[in-house]
Amino acid sequence: EVQLVESGGVLVQPGGSLRLSCAASGFTFSTYSMNWVRQAPGKGLEWVSYISSSSSNIYYADSVKGRFTISRDNAKNSLYLQMNSLRAEDTAVYYCASGSGSFPFDPWGQGTLVTVSS
Amino acid sequence: DIQMTQSPSTLSASVGDRVTITCRASQSISSWLAWYQQKPGKAPKLLIYKASSLESGVPSRFSGSGSGTEFTLTISSLQPDDFATYYCQQYYNYWTFGQGTKVEIK
Numbered sequence: 001e002v003q004l005v006e007s008g009g010v011l012v013q014p015g016g017s018l019r020l021s022c023a024a025s026g027f028t029f030s031t032y033s034m035n036w037v038r039q040a041p042g043k044g045l046e047w048v049s050y051i052s053s054s055s056s057n058i059y060y061a062d063s064v065k066g067r068f069t070i071s072r073d074n075a076k077n078s079l080y081l082q083m084n085s086l087r088a089e090d091t092a093v094y095y096c097a098s099g100s101g102s103f104p105f106d107p108w109g110q111g112t113l114v115t116v117s118s
Numbered sequence: 119d120i121q122m123t124q125s126p127s128t129l130s131a132s133v134g135d136r137v138t139i140t141c142r143a144s145q146s147i148s149s150w151l152a153w154y155q156q157k158p159g160k161a162p163k164l165l166i167y168k169a170s171s172l173e174s175g176v177p178s179r180f181s182g183s184g185s186g187t188e189f190t191l192t193i194s195s196l197q198p199d200d201f202a203t204y205y206c207q208q209y210y211n212y213w214t215f216g217q218g219t220k221v222e223i224k
Contacts, residue, residue: 035213044205044215044216044217044218045154045156045162045205045207045215045218046215047212047213047214047215050212050213059212095161095162097161099209099213100209101150101209101210102209103167103209104152104164104167104207104209105152105154105162105164105207105209105213106164106167106173108161108162108163109161110160110161111161
């Protein structure tokens with residue numbers, strides 16, 4: 001069964017840091033591009049970051065550029081999002097999802113909640 | 119940046135109704151458009167890709183059409199399981215979602 005499982009979401013203070021993880025199983029993770037997408041409470045979906053299968057291409061939304069870093073470990077079938085200088089507006093459920101410029105986002109993980117508050 | 123605008127934001131309908139949701143892109147995206155369904159507390163689910171291709175396992179009452187800047191998602195006969203929020207997404211130039219359309223019970 002194809003599965004993505006996010007973890008690492010917690011309550012963190014403004015200015016703090018956090019690393020999210022996404023564990024993949026049931027497919028050949030190393031051949032798929034991956035993304036992080038977030039959804040603030042009661043709001044719509046916002047693409048956050050993209051990484052190609054070999055990590056050769058990485059992109060960020062302007063809202064997180066310079067603060068967030070996406071990475072992956074194909075040997076561990078895992079995707080990561082290092083989040084620094086967190087702000088209240090970063091509060092959201094963070095999803096990992098496979099997808100690229102030629103393929104829509106599928107599958108998706110179940111999401112992990114990040115709350116930035118003092 | 120490509121902006122995606124969905125209409126309406128909320129749609130009230132009854133079981134059995136034919137429902138149409140529109141998505142407009144701020145510039146041409148060819149057919150690089152997907153539709154997702156999301157229920158409360160759940161991850162989005164892919165319904166349609168490449169504007170009109172039905173994802174495997176998705177009921178045939180869902181259909182997509184359009185190209186360029188104008189796209190539609192149609193549910194031919196609304197079922198109880200279809201009350202949810204629907205998002206369009208362009209994957210032509212980076213990735214952008216529409217603001218969502220909530221389909222609620224009339």
